[in-house]
Amino acid sequence: MSETNAHDTTFQSTLAGVTVEGRAHPLSAWFVLALRLVIGFAFLYSGAEKVLVGFDAQGYLLNVAAQNGNPLEEMFLWMGQTDWFVAFVNIAVPWGEVAIGLGLMVGLLTRLAAFFGALMMLLFYFGNWDMAHGPINADFMYMLVFLSVAAFGAGRILGLDQYVEQYEVDGQPLIEKYPRLEYVLG
Template identity: 70%
Template sequence: MSSQEIQLRSTVAGYTAEGSIHTLSVWFILALRLMMGLAFFQSGFSKVLSGSFSAAGYLTNAPPANNSPVAGLFVAMGNTPWFVDFVNIAVPWGEVLIGLGLLFGALTRLAAFFGALMMLLFYLGNWDIAHGYINGDFAYMLVFLSVAAFGAGRILGLDRFIEKYELNGQPLVDRYPRVRYLLG
């Protein structure tokens, strides 16, 4: 292994994958985090500023028009007033918070998880498979998952410092190990 490569190895369900990545990869991981953070922040911020975002029409019309396999679920959600009210707040503010989390590298895995969840829902709702099952929504979902897997919040992000924050002389992640699932 050269000084410019980092070894990766992981075993899942008895299968092992391993390889080397170049140390410059850290900049691409950071770029992915910042790109998704900016995209989500801008999208959410414009919805918040407009004050007129409503998911009702999308929920009841887009999935059936796109022949989504879960169109009935989306229509049911769109016909449930309290759920539409929830989505009308959760989508714009969720995008803003996910964006800020990624831009600042704070609670990055939590932000990336919710970003991936939103992209999964967009993938199912938009259901554009004219050119195959992989589309932009699916690709963005994988980008979010990659940001989480690589612990991108530790790269010029606040998670690096949050993990080291001490409570009674003990680092936060040592005192509360499950916090690792939110940070990084």
């Protein structure tokens, strides 16, 4: 028989008929906060650097996938040869990184920021495809960090999401009045 600390938080989820559960130690909140702040800073820094120095994705899109056996080689080639798409990526990547980083740093719209961060890392995963050391690389791990930040509602830990969710509209907390906001806040 195991003892349960009164300060432990129990979590449980069922997916496809399989239920998993666990207990988080109270210090887990600090590690979730650290994940949010570190990945937020990394993205804010990377995006700010691209904004200040300049960024052109065309060479990457045209060449990277062709050099590494990427299963999405044709898609990356199309992206690099399509002028309007390159123009979009040249704005979306640096400013997206800045927005994702800022959102995570202050804990505002955290799940939305983490979703777009994970999506960006998925695209980088395929763009930087390399099976030399197996299917798990740094881009894949960053994607998991973003998904963890979203899953744990990291914006509620010393973040603005905790205040936005409790903001009252017609005498009711925002998150209760509009429960679907839980998909972007938290």
